[in-house]
Amino acid sequence: MTERLLVGIDAGLTNVKAAAFDLEGREIAVSSLATPGVSPAPDREEQRHDDLWETVADVVSRLLREDAVDPTAVAGVGVAGHGHGLYALDADGEPPRRGIKSTDSRAAEIVDDWKRDGTLEAVREKLGWEPFGADPLSLLAWVKREEPETYAAIDRVLFCKDVVRHRLTGRVCTDEMEASVFPDSGGTDASDVFGELGLEACADVLAPVVSSTASCGTITAEAAAKTGLPAGVPVATGLHDVGACAFGAGATRPGSGVVIVGTWGQSIGVRQSPAPATEPGLSRRYLDGWLTYRGNRSAAACVDWFVEECCSDWQREATERGLDEYALYDEKVADVSPGSDGVLFLPYLRGSVANPNARGGFYGLRMDHTKAHMLRAIYEGVAITQCDALRELVATDELSDVRLTGGGARSDVWCEIFADVLDARVSTPDSTEVGARGAALCAGVAVGCYEDATEAADRAVSVGTEYDPSRAARYRSVRDRFDRVRTALEPTWVA
Template sequence: MYVGIDVGTSMVKAAAFDASGREIAVESRPVALDIRDGFVEQDMDEVYAAVVDVLAALTSGTAGPAGPAGVELAGLTGQGDGVWLVDAQGRPVRPAISWMDGRAHELLDEWMASGVFASVFRRTGSAMFPGCPGPVLGWLDRHEPKVLDGAATALYCKDMVFQRLTGVRATDVSDASMPFLDPRTRTYDDESLALLGLTHRRGLLAPVSDPVAVGETRGPGLPPGTRIANGPYDLPACALGAGVTRPGDGLLIIGTCLASLVATDTLDLEAGEPAGLYISTDRQGQWLRAMPAMVGTAALDWVLRTTGVRHAEVDALLDQAPPGANGVQVLPYFAPSGERAPFVEPRLRAELTGVSLETTKGDLVRATCEGIAFAARHCLEAAGLTGDLAVCGGGTRSPAWMRLFADVLGRPLRVVEGEVGARGAVLAAAERYGVELDAASWTRPTAVIEPDAGRAEFYTVAYAKHLAHLAEARRRGRGRGGG
């Protein structure tokens, strides 16, 4: 039995697989987000307890849902970005600051105006946003310096869990990619730290293990002595779990955030608008050009809550409303910290236009789903997609939305269902330990959805209108003193 652990933003999951990649069982537990006035935090002890709980439920001897098989090895992945401050024993010194947090937007505004933002991108290939470690550590250095003084490490989510499980203090090249890693040398870039005014906090950065760190579990959850590997974080783990490794091929993750990733063997830090990031992978000379947008299923969830529509009704409503949603348009930028890909606008906010007394719930739902799909197309184009496209995440549970995505993107979708991030974490662990697994079998798609030619043509025109609407919204935001 092989176990993958995925420590998500709102849900912690552990999945068991057999040697062929068949998903045997999954255990999950929700974890809370404390959201107030643009601050988004999480209780690290609650997150770790959820990890222990799902692992114990999954592997508790013959009574566990995975059956009597022993654990060959485990792989760990989880949400990226944010800051998870711990002491020398890996215990929290304050609540974790989530990647969704917006408190550092004014500091990011300063860096964008001064040129620091662009300079760091050209050195690291990482476009900062309010919830990434650079701005968050900068904010803490200004407002909570004593907390930083009392911390031993500023970790990422999965690194906190790994240290608690094994006692090993480490991160990997994928998590370190945002925003301090030089993707050419695969080490921390001291000049970027100096530009951000964080040289004196360099000691808080965890050692970068290249390849990923390994250890043996010593605490509850998994049997003591279980071999476990730390990383990569959830975006590159999903790419591995979906079989996206060939340059030009891409992955769209339709989750809380909308992540677009394209595999590449070319590193160009000078071209294009500073946005997204280059994620270093365990393979030298290979990266993922990533456009992890803040927009995602959270935007649709807000519209459903506001309109009183249940998730089970979404497919029927999408089928009832025509393409174009009877003139309703949605710019789906609902996150408190604005948007981070394929552009950075910390103050950008959502807009609903074309609404009248004749507008139906179906129009609002379809317009929102279309807006999210347009954002995906924008990100994938910016990331350089030229090959096949895989898709995974919670949004794939809606067949009607998947058809809409195929039409908007104008290309077939290789749907990969199940716990794709946990699957990728196991594949990364197997490679690190030299355990041979059939990657093609583990990453086989469950369906392929073809676009409708007529609707794809319609959406090509609608997408151009979306871009024009977005450009105007960005101009208005800057006029109000935005990023």
């Protein structure tokens, strides 16, 4: 009998990936393509629903053409995707406009207005979190103001992964984690919150909610023809990619921490109950508990930007030597001491969640500094920002374990820096595609391969490399200097 496989689809901001796993969580094959998108104006990032679906279908069909993958062995499919942003359908099930990604900042002015007139504070008390420039609520307000015809046409609000699952199954729904962005998911009076925001017409636009680890439909004949997946295979509702990465990294118990070093950076703490509204971060329902997380809008994206703009010779060298790019970068920064000989980097190339006008840049450069100093400073700036966020979400002495995931976790040097800055042991999961694995594990629970999420994680996730802090004392002074420079520059951050 052919061993059963689980397929996870992860529609991220940079890449769309599909991966097949066996029931022990071993990665059988992976397929990836760049995420489609358009940028109609500065600080605006959009995606056509059709383009997203075509990319997903292509990625899945490539996966299933791999010799190691038998399509008839696929027992279930799960889906993850970037959170926040705005994807909508009209009453006919068609998108009234392009989807808006979570890297978009068009609604920042509206959020500023809400902050000035007290709306933001009032809404935070009711929601438990504060809207920002790329969440569905602020983007709905922007659409109402700038595109009233589109606003009037919105019948259902989805999230990125829901668009994919809708095309796979024909079912319109979302999961508890994504739904907890909306006020009525936590017992809050939805009409009251939407009234505060001037969005009364949107009080009931959220798609129906189905558990992340439940089957919400099966692969349709049309989707089977596009993807190669067998018709009738169950599809799990899945998770926002932050939750999928946490699940795929094995973090299901309270006290677990996860740091995602991806295009966005995310610092995540698993909790038994939601964080109070007075605490930082966003609390979302997650499996049998809650996640609290805080984002950094540009993490590994800072490295990509720097290398593309300043280090094309490194890219050529990696290709010529057949090296993973991060293995080459580790060679380049190996001789640079902690603290980058005085160079600091503020990783706010896309602003920050708290302040969309925040700006990134280098500070402390001298003539004797090199590109290697600058790259290590990027590693350190991102690590300081994300470790500070994790400390705010979960006290260091309450962390039972910390897992590092995302593309940046391919760098041993960067992982060591995270351990040093956090002053705690950190580890990397045994798979690079943890988001896709988290989505696949949702499918595994949905079809009965695992009893529950904790059993799935315990069985299918193991630790890869562990990193112990060895330069924590040195990094305390680097963090202090980073904080002083950031505080001094904040008054200059204007629109």
